[in-house]
Amino acid sequence: xxKMLVVDYSRCTGCRLCEVACSLKKHGxxxxxxxxxxxxxxxxxxxxxxxxxxxxxxxxxxxxxxxQALEQDDTLGRIKLDEDRCIGCKFCxxxxxxxxxxxxxxxxxxxxxxLCDGEPACVHFCETQAIKYVDAGTVNLVRMREAAQRISxxxxxxxxxxxx
Numbered sequence: 001x002x003k004m005l006v007v008d009y010s011r012c013t014g015c016r017l018c019e020v021a022c023s024l025k026k027h028g029x030x031x032x033x034x035x036x037x038x039x040x041x042x043x044x045x046x047x048x049x050x051x052x053x054x055x056x057x058x059x060x061x062x063x064x065x066x067x068q069a070l071e072q073d074d075t076l077g078r079i080k081l082d083e084d085r086c087i088g089c090k091f092c093x094x095x096x097x098x099x100x101x102x103x104x105x106x107x108x109x110x111x112x113x114x115l116c117d118g119e120p121a122c123v124h125f126c127e128t129q130a131i132k133y134v135d136a137g138t139v140n141l142v143r144m145r146e147a148a149q150r151i152s153x154x155x156x157x158x159x160x161x162x163x164x
Contacts, residue, residue, distance in 0.1 A: 002077020004136045005037075005052045005113070005120060011130035014039060014048030018122035018131055025121040026111075034104055036113035037122055050122075050131055053100035053113035055079055061092035061101055061112070070112075077136060078115050086110055 019035035027034045037052045055078045056062075062070040062079055069086040070079050088109055093101040102111045113120075115133070123133045 002055075002074070002136055003115075003118075003133050004055060004077065004139060005115070005123070006132050006134055006139055007050050007052060008130050008132070009047065009049050011128040012039070012048045012050055013128055013130075014041065015127070017125050017127065018050055021121040021125035022113075025116060034102075034111065036100075036102065036111055038099065038102070040099075051099055052122075052131070053079070053096075054098055055113075055115070060095040060097060064091040064095040066091065076115055076118055079112070080114055081110065081112050083109060 016032060016039050018037060019032040019039060020030050022035040022037060023029060023031045023033075026036065037050055040049045040051050041047070042049060059070065059072070059079045062072065065086075066089060067085055067087055069082045070092060071082065072078075073080040086109060090103060090110060092110060092112075093103060095101075100113065103109070104111050120131075120133050123131050
């Protein structure tokens with residue numbers, strides 16, 4: 001099992017340094033529109049949310065690609081885009097449920113997170129540690145424990161006492 005990007009939304013300040021770091025690493029320029037992740041602002045609750053590729057096991061982006069330009073890379077646990085094979089149809093962009101696929105409008109090509117080949121720049125430059133690159137097994141275990149705790153709390157809160 002590989003590693004994955006995990007976002008702690010409560011730590012994000014909305015500084016967008018992760019976007020800058022990504023675009024600098026991938027394109028050598030500070031241009032947030034070229035970043036492989038997006039910081040989305042949700043106004044009703046005044047929340048900044050970094051949206052990152054989930055590197056899905058059954059990736060919708062990979063399934064809709066007519067030329068198989070997206071492939072599972074088990075070494076890093078990622079979906080990797082073969083830019084030479086990509087025809088720019090953007091089916092993958094439309095299929096991604098997380099909005100994690102992007103488009104370089106100038107070069108007219110699809111862009112996506114490739115985990116910076118195991119050294120994600122967004123993680124290294126996130127001063128609040130809102131984005132972390134952690135072992136996927138650890139994340140799943142933590143998520144399962146948190147879900148079990150929430151379910152347990154709901155059961156206790158809404159359980160109807162048995163009548164005698």
